[in-house]
Each structure stands twice: as C-alpha cells, then as structure tokens.
Amino acid sequence: MADDRCRRLLERGRALVDQARFDMARQAFEEALACARSSGDDYVHSRALAGLGNCAYYTYKFSEAEHWYRQQHALARVGGDDAELGVALGNLGNLAMARRDFSEARRLQAESVRHALAAGDVFGAGQSALSVVWIDVHEGVGDPDSPFLALARKAAHHSEASALFRARVAVATGACLLGVSKPNEAAGEYMAALGHLDGWSHPGVRAGALLGLAESALLLDRADDAINWARQAVAASEDASTRSRSATIRGWAHFLGVRDLARALADIDEAIELSEQLGESGEILRALVFRAQLHNATNEFDQALHDARAARALAVTRRDRVAAQVEIGYALLGSGETAAAERAFQEVANEGSTTGSGDDALFTLTGLAASRLAAGQIDQAAEAAYQGVAAFEQIPAHQRRLDPLRPALSQDRATNIYRLLEHAQCEQQRTTEALMTFNRRAEHSLWRLAHALSPDPTPSPTHPAPTHVPPDVMDRLSSTGSIMVVWSVHQDYLWSRRRATRQVLIWVITPEGRVHFRRIRPRGGTRPWEANVELAAVMAHQATRDSRGRSPSSGSAIARDSYLAHLAALLLDPIADLLADCSNLVLVPDSSLYYIPFTALPWRDGRLVDQFAVTVCPSLSHLTRLPEPSDDLDVLVAGVSHGGHVDLGVNQITLGPLPWAKVEAEAIADFFAVTPLIGAQATREAILGRLSRARVIHLAAHGSADLIARDGLAGVVFLAHPDGFAPLTAGDVLSAAPHAELVVLSGCDTAGGTPTAEGPIGLVRAFLAAGCSQVLASLFPVQDRSTKELMERFHCYRREGDSSSSALRRAINEARAGDVEFARWSSYMLFGNL
Incomplete structure (x- = not known):
C-alpha cells in the first residue's frame, strides 16, 4: 500500500x-x-x-x-542502475546547458544516452538525445539528420511518450530545419507541436513553438506574421525569457519588414533589459549583436562598435566570438578605420574561421576583402575574395545555413563576396575575368537551386577561372545576330540593399565577339531611389502593379513612367552607342533588376520592344543550354479556370474564376493538335506525370508570387484538386526534372519568387535550373482575356517560324496597337535561351 x-x-x-x-x-x-x-x-x-x-x-x-x-x-551510482544513472546524468546535462557550458552538457547527455540504452530504456535515451539536439541548435550546428534527433523522434512514438514530449521533439526538429534554411518545413513542425499541445497548458513549450513560427516567418520575409506569432508567444508565456526572444524577433521584423528603426531599437532594448534581469548572457549577446548590426546598417558606427565589443566580452563559444568580432570589423570599416578593421577581421581569421566553409568564413573573408579594397590593397583584396568564394561554394546546397545571429543579412553578405572579387578584378584591369566571376555567381545560384532539395550532399561543381567568354557563347550570339548586356549591381558590400548603389558594372558582348565594359556610379538626387538602382527597380515594379486599371494620367502611372525613365537612363543610355545595329537583345540582369519590365523601358522615341526582341537570361552559360534532341514530342497544355478558397495552413487566399483560361488552353492545344487537360483533369499529379516528357509546356491557371510553398520558396501555379486547388511549386518542378524547349506560365505573377541577392527564386528559375530552355512568365497580375489573345498570337508566330523572342515582340506590339493596358502587355517576359 x-x-x-x-x-x-x-x-x-x-x-x-x-x-x-x-x-x-x-x-x-x-x-x-x-x-x-x-x-x-x-x-x-x-x-x-x-x-x-x-x-x-x-x-x-x-x-x-x-x-x-x-x-x-x-x-x-550507489545502486548501479543504468536507467537511473541515465536520468541523473541527463538532468545534470540540462543544468550545464542552462549555464551555457555546452561542452560539459554534451558530455553528460551523451553518457546519459549510453546508460539508458544499456538499460534498454529507449524513451529515457530519447529524452537525453533531445537535449543533445538542443545543445547543437544553440551552438549553431543543429542537424535534421542527426542520429540524436532520430533517436528522440523514435522515442516520441514510445508508449511512455506524452503529447508534451512529442511537442518538444517537434519544436527541436523545427529548430534544426531552420538552421539549414528550411523555414517552411520548420513551420510545419512547429504547427505539429501546437497540435500535440491541445489540452496541455505547458506555456514554455507552446511559447517555443510560437517563437519558432515567428522565426520561420522572419526567414520567409513575412514580417507581419513574425510579429503576430511573437506576440502570441508572449501571450502564451509571460516569462522573461520568452518576452526577450519575442522582442528580438519583433525587432528584426520591424527593421526588415516596415523599416521602422525606432521600433526595432525599442524592441531590442527591451530584449536586452529582460535578458539582463534573467542573467541570460546568451540572449544578451544575441540582442547586442543584432543591435550592432542595426547600427552598422544605418551608419551609426560608434554605437555599433560599442554593442559589438560588449557582445564580444560576453562571448563564451567560438561562434559567439566570431559573430561579435565580425560586427566590430564592420563598424571599424564603416568608420573609415580600414587598418583597424583589417586587424579585427584578421583576428577572426586567426581563430581558423577562414578555413573550411560556413558563414564564419564568409563574413570574415568578406570583411577582409572589403577592408583591403578600401585601403587600396587590391591584390590582397582579390586574394581574400577568392578564398571567400571558395568557402561559399564548399557548402552543400541543401545545408546552406542562415546564421541565427545574423538571419537577415546572411544571404546578402554571402553573395557579395563574388561582387568584391568582381570589383577587385576590375581595379586590376581584368574586366573580362570580372565578367566571368559574375557568370560564376549566376551559375552557382542556379546549381544551388537545382540541388537544394537533394538529400545527398552533392558537391559543388569545380569552377575554373576563365579569362575569356567561352567560345560557344560567342558562337550563339553570332549565329542569332544578338547582343548580350550584363549588369552587375554593387550596393554596399557589407549591408547590401540598405544604402545607395556603389556602382553598376556593365558588359556588352556583340555578335562579332567583342566585349565592351562600362562602369556607372549613380548620382544622388532629392529622392532615395535616384541613388539606388535596386530600389528604383522595385518601385518601378510596384508602381506598374498599382497602375493597373488606371488612366495614363493617374499618379501611379506617372510614377511608373518616372521610375522606368530613370532606369533607362542608368542602364541603357551609357551603352546606347553599342546597341545601334541589332534587333535581338539578351539581357542578363542582377538582383532586383529582374523585376524590371524591360520591354517597356523608354528607348529613343518609343519603348525598347519597338526595336528589340528581348530575352532575359540568368547567366552567360545558360545561353548555350539547348534541350537535347528527343523523339519524345509530347506537348502538355492545361487550363484551370475555376475559382475558390485555398487553405495552405498559414497561407489563405481566395481565387476568382478564370473563364478565358479554358478557352486559351483549348486554342493552344489546337495549334499543336493535342488534347488539353481542362479543369478537373489538370491535377497536380497529372501535370507532374507528364512534365519530364514534354518538349512544350503551356499552363493557363492562377499564379501567385507571394505564396510560400511547402519547399520554402515563394511562387506557385494553382492546379486542380478534388478539394479545389493544389499548388505546383518550385520543388515539384525540380523533382520532376523537365527539359522542355519552351514553358509558358500563363497566369498572374508567375515570374515572381523568393527575393534574394541574385533575383527572385521561384518557378522560372526552377524550370531553368531543371534543364528547360525557355520560360515565358508574367511580372504582374494579368487579365485572362487579354492574356488569351496574346498567347494565341505568340504561338501563331512561333508556328510561322519566328523565334520565341521575336514572336513575343510581335504579340506585344499588336497588343499595344490594340490599346491594351500598359501592365497587360508589359507583364510577360521571356526567360532563358534564345
């Protein structure tokens, strides 16, 4: 008893x-x-x-x-019971972790796992294994493929496992997925954790799941959602630790989403105050590093230096020291103290952070290259930049990390290492080599996308350092009588888009094989976008969207024309003398320039499309990628015209009917004498089953550039499903591996995607990375009837023998002659090959 x-x-x-x-x-x-x-x-x-x-x-x-x-x-120990020793060691390990003694914590937890397994206690081993996972997460090496996480997930299915333990495992899994840049999959785990907690009142785990959702939203560029989830976390648990993390996330969201620096600083001040009350040095350090970044990004270098040095004094782990020291170097460099900045970055390098791969090496080498460039040490800057590019390319595509201490600026700083190398090479008068460095950056971006979803650690291809444009690129331009224009946009090398454009490098390659180089430095004006090419491109895109359905004299239409005229003056006027005797243009943009409706840029007394057939190409090398000859001549045409509500978990959207999409698909199918998939037949499964066998793919359906798909990338096309809709995602395309000569995505915003320093990553890049030659897609929302007419003309002219770019040019100019609204004829762009 x-x-x-x-x-x-x-x-x-x-x-x-x-x-x-x-x-x-x-x-x-x-x-x-x-x-x-x-x-x-x-x-x-x-x-x-x-x-x-x-x-x-x-x-x-x-x-x-x-x-x-x-x-x-x-x-x-007295009883010699392995099971009880496992529990005791696990508890001591948790305590060591709370005190930030991670090496001791990991040793104790590993011992705990060993004793528990020896006793046959799978559940106990899983509990300790879960603690090891959290130690890895805190040290920035959380791995969703970790054997410890696998053991914890196995334990979650054990009969002893409570719903609370399953929720904790889901939260840990989400944190590991965030660490390898899979925020959408992480969000799914956090939502699962909340599901496990139904009926449980444990506020700490619930708050952890909500904070995880907030961090996922932050990495998916959804600032409003991040703020909402972070506030819900505080409502779930008002302990100081939760409030501190919530404030840090809200600070990031306020800065990155709505550019509200005052609120961001207020949030981070709150986070530091709460963390100091708790004595949580790790959270204090995290907040100080973030505040240092805020000050660095807004030219407040003295304050940045103060915060970064305070963070450095708190650093315990090597990773924390590097995070703080890198911000010290950036603050010194921003202050013009280039020698001190180089010493700061060299101190980090001396700790071994420039060896191997990862953000540590990238940020350190970026700082070294930038400080040496500023000091006029061009050769040494080029050497550091070469090493940085090598470090970046060593990271397997599916393991690309966003450092939790620097979640938003990681990507910008990472790819800027290529721009630093371009700059150094231009200063060395090696401008063609700089062009090939640009090409290397663009090609690596496509390779990374193509392998991002691969479970295997696919190695990056070895890139030589060519000094000349490859002959097959020259041959392709010559045979088609085309001129290629390449723009490389250099914002600030440390803070990227937050400042005025430093320079734009322009290369023009003529059909005769000559490479011309020009460099422009935008002059500041009374408006911020006049000195920032990327900002002007984004604002031109938004103004064109806003001008839909409005008269040419409306405010949005006038603003649109002003932005486009400014962009034409910056990007085309300096090379106008090189474009005189040509009718085919291949444009290779950079970053936000992908959002520009190039055919609509002012040119002479009209628009660019008056003189040129325009193709937008992701890299020089892609110009030579032609689909392999095949006896498989399948043509896939589909039309989805119904409307309805779409529920994708955290994403909700209502779609109206598209009656002309069905008519369009039937008309295009007649051109090719094939049977289209219409309505309920055009399911995701049916489309995916035929993508890899099609030489021409034409999908007329709703599209969305903003919707975040399950693979973490924005941009989908909505196909049919018994419950309404099923999204076709970039991940679907990469898995299906299509190699069509032409893909037409006839719908709204189908050229959009997740914004990156290399341009939007979505369906267009996925089709090109998978092996397709050309993709026709839209930059803006479009109207289904005018789109149907433009598509019929486009395919008609191709059947008459026109190239795709020429066919699009003729179709656009006919639409203009018919007084079709500006945004409707300027929306469609041809991406890929000639």
Whole structure:
C-alpha cells in the first residue's frame, strides 16, 4: 500500500510539472520523497529527487536544482542502475546547458544516452538525445539528420511518450530545419507541436513553438506574421525569457519588414533589459549583436562598435566570438578605420574561421576583402575574395545555413563576396575575368537551386577561372545576330540593399565577339531611389502593379513612367552607342533588376520592344543550354479556370474564376493538335506525370508570387484538386526534372519568387535550373482575356517560324496597337535561351 501511495504522489508531481504548476508539483514530490525513504522504494526515491530538481530548474533556481540532481546521481551510482544513472546524468546535462557550458552538457547527455540504452530504456535515451539536439541548435550546428534527433523522434512514438514530449521533439526538429534554411518545413513542425499541445497548458513549450513560427516567418520575409506569432508567444508565456526572444524577433521584423528603426531599437532594448534581469548572457549577446548590426546598417558606427565589443566580452563559444568580432570589423570599416578593421577581421581569421566553409568564413573573408579594397590593397583584396568564394561554394546546397545571429543579412553578405572579387578584378584591369566571376555567381545560384532539395550532399561543381567568354557563347550570339548586356549591381558590400548603389558594372558582348565594359556610379538626387538602382527597380515594379486599371494620367502611372525613365537612363543610355545595329537583345540582369519590365523601358522615341526582341537570361552559360534532341514530342497544355478558397495552413487566399483560361488552353492545344487537360483533369499529379516528357509546356491557371510553398520558396501555379486547388511549386518542378524547349506560365505573377541577392527564386528559375530552355512568365497580375489573345498570337508566330523572342515582340506590339493596358502587355517576359 505504501508503494502504491508513493507512486501516486510521484505521478501527481509529474502531471503538475507538465501543467507548469511547479509549487504544487514540489509539494507532491516532497511527499513522494518522504514516502519512498520510509518504504525503501529506490525508484520513487530517485525520481522524486529528479522531480524536485526539475521544479527548481524550470523556475530558474539552478543552484537548488543542482542540489537535488546531485543527490539523485549519488543514489543512482550507489545502486548501479543504468536507467537511473541515465536520468541523473541527463538532468545534470540540462543544468550545464542552462549555464551555457555546452561542452560539459554534451558530455553528460551523451553518457546519459549510453546508460539508458544499456538499460534498454529507449524513451529515457530519447529524452537525453533531445537535449543533445538542443545543445547543437544553440551552438549553431543543429542537424535534421542527426542520429540524436532520430533517436528522440523514435522515442516520441514510445508508449511512455506524452503529447508534451512529442511537442518538444517537434519544436527541436523545427529548430534544426531552420538552421539549414528550411523555414517552411520548420513551420510545419512547429504547427505539429501546437497540435500535440491541445489540452496541455505547458506555456514554455507552446511559447517555443510560437517563437519558432515567428522565426520561420522572419526567414520567409513575412514580417507581419513574425510579429503576430511573437506576440502570441508572449501571450502564451509571460516569462522573461520568452518576452526577450519575442522582442528580438519583433525587432528584426520591424527593421526588415516596415523599416521602422525606432521600433526595432525599442524592441531590442527591451530584449536586452529582460535578458539582463534573467542573467541570460546568451540572449544578451544575441540582442547586442543584432543591435550592432542595426547600427552598422544605418551608419551609426560608434554605437555599433560599442554593442559589438560588449557582445564580444560576453562571448563564451567560438561562434559567439566570431559573430561579435565580425560586427566590430564592420563598424571599424564603416568608420573609415580600414587598418583597424583589417586587424579585427584578421583576428577572426586567426581563430581558423577562414578555413573550411560556413558563414564564419564568409563574413570574415568578406570583411577582409572589403577592408583591403578600401585601403587600396587590391591584390590582397582579390586574394581574400577568392578564398571567400571558395568557402561559399564548399557548402552543400541543401545545408546552406542562415546564421541565427545574423538571419537577415546572411544571404546578402554571402553573395557579395563574388561582387568584391568582381570589383577587385576590375581595379586590376581584368574586366573580362570580372565578367566571368559574375557568370560564376549566376551559375552557382542556379546549381544551388537545382540541388537544394537533394538529400545527398552533392558537391559543388569545380569552377575554373576563365579569362575569356567561352567560345560557344560567342558562337550563339553570332549565329542569332544578338547582343548580350550584363549588369552587375554593387550596393554596399557589407549591408547590401540598405544604402545607395556603389556602382553598376556593365558588359556588352556583340555578335562579332567583342566585349565592351562600362562602369556607372549613380548620382544622388532629392529622392532615395535616384541613388539606388535596386530600389528604383522595385518601385518601378510596384508602381506598374498599382497602375493597373488606371488612366495614363493617374499618379501611379506617372510614377511608373518616372521610375522606368530613370532606369533607362542608368542602364541603357551609357551603352546606347553599342546597341545601334541589332534587333535581338539578351539581357542578363542582377538582383532586383529582374523585376524590371524591360520591354517597356523608354528607348529613343518609343519603348525598347519597338526595336528589340528581348530575352532575359540568368547567366552567360545558360545561353548555350539547348534541350537535347528527343523523339519524345509530347506537348502538355492545361487550363484551370475555376475559382475558390485555398487553405495552405498559414497561407489563405481566395481565387476568382478564370473563364478565358479554358478557352486559351483549348486554342493552344489546337495549334499543336493535342488534347488539353481542362479543369478537373489538370491535377497536380497529372501535370507532374507528364512534365519530364514534354518538349512544350503551356499552363493557363492562377499564379501567385507571394505564396510560400511547402519547399520554402515563394511562387506557385494553382492546379486542380478534388478539394479545389493544389499548388505546383518550385520543388515539384525540380523533382520532376523537365527539359522542355519552351514553358509558358500563363497566369498572374508567375515570374515572381523568393527575393534574394541574385533575383527572385521561384518557378522560372526552377524550370531553368531543371534543364528547360525557355520560360515565358508574367511580372504582374494579368487579365485572362487579354492574356488569351496574346498567347494565341505568340504561338501563331512561333508556328510561322519566328523565334520565341521575336514572336513575343510581335504579340506585344499588336497588343499595344490594340490599346491594351500598359501592365497587360508589359507583364510577360521571356526567360532563358534564345
């Protein structure tokens, strides 16, 4: 009877801990402990000590927790019980982790796993393995393929596993997925964790899941969602730790989403104050590094230096030291103290952060290259930039990390290492080599996308350092009588788009094989976009969207024309003398220039499309990628015209009917004498089953540039499903591996995608990366009837023998002659090959 009472008290204490009712749980464990001592029940004795330690641990009374855990460990050692030793060591490991002694914590937890497995306690081993996973996450090396995470996930299916434990495993899995740049998959795990918590009141785990959703939204460029989730986390648990993390996330979101620096600083000040109250040096360091970045990004270098040095003083791990020291170097460089900046970056390099791969090497070498370039040490800058490019390309595509201490600026700084190399090469008068460095950057971006979803650690291709444009590119331009124009946009090398454009490098390659180089430095004006080419491109894109359905004299139309005229003056006027005798243009843009409706740029007395057939190409090398000859002559045409509501978890959207999409698909199918997939026939499964066998693909359906797909990339086309719609995503395309000569994505915003420093990554890039030659897609929302007419003309002219670019030019100019609205005829662009 005494044993039954002891165990009932123990179970009551555990249940109260799961409900975060720690005072009542402590009382139950004390009664269980007294009962066990009187009855001689060693199991209850050990677990009651652990329970008392847990009550102290969860309320941040670490000294008291250590007292109870050490008693449990001593009892387990006397008894020689592997299972109890495993529990005791695991608890001590958790305590070491809370004190940020990660190496000791990992040692203890690994020992705990060993003892638990020796005792056949899979669930106990899984609990300790979960702690190892969290240690890896805190050290920035969380791995969704970790054997410890696999053990924890196995334990989550054990009969002893509570819904609370399953929720904790899901939260840890989400954190590992965030670490390898899979925020959408991470969000799915966090949503699963919230599902496990239905009926449970444990605020800490719920808050952890909500904060995970906030971080996922932040990395998906959804600032409003990030703020919403972060606030919900505080509502779930008002402890200081949750409030601190929430404030840090809100700070990032306010800065990156709405550019509200004052609110971002207020948020981060709150995070630091709360973390100081708790004595959580790790959170203080995280917040200080973020505030240093904020100050660096807004030219407040003295404040940045102060915060970065304070963070450096708190750093315990090598990773923390590097994060702080890199910001010190950036602040010194921004202040013009180039020699001190180089010493700061060299100090990081001396710790070994320039060897191997990863963000540490990238940011350190970026800083070294930039400081040496600023000091006029061109050869040394080029050397550091070469090393940085090599470090970046060593990272397997599916393991590209966004450093949690620098979540938003990681991508910009990473790819800027190529731009630094371009700049140094131009200063060395090696301008053609600089062009090939640009090509290397563009090609690597496509390669990374093509292998991003691969479970295998596919190595990056070895890139030589060519000094000349490849002959097959020259031959392709010559045979088609085309001129290629390449633009490389250089914002600030450390903070990218947040400042005025430093320079734009322009190369023009003529059909005769000559390479001309020009460099422009935009002059500032009264408006910010006049000195920032990327900002002007984005604003031109938005103004064109806003001008839909409005008169040419409306404010948005006037603004659109102003932005486009400014862009033409910057990008075309400096090379106008080189474009005189040509009718085919191949344009290779950079970054936000992909958002420009190039055919609509002012040119002489009209528009660019008056003189040129325009193709937008992702790289020089892509020009030579022609589909392999095949006897498989399948033509895939599909039209989805119904409307309805789409529920994709955190994404909700309502789509109106597209009656002309069905008519369009039937008309295009007649051109090729094939049977189209219409309506309910045009399912995702049916389309995917035929993508790899099609030489021409034409999809007329709803599209969205903003919707985040399950693979973490924005941009989808909505296909049919019995419940309404099923999205075709970039991940679907890469998995299907199509190699069509032409893909037409006839719908709204089908050329959009996730914004990156290399341009939007979505369906267009996915089709090109998979092996397709050309993709026709839209930059803006379009109207289904005018689109149907433009598409019929386009395919008609191709059948008459025109190239795709010439056919599009003729179709656009006929639409213009018919007084079709500006945004409708300027929306469609041809991407890829000639």
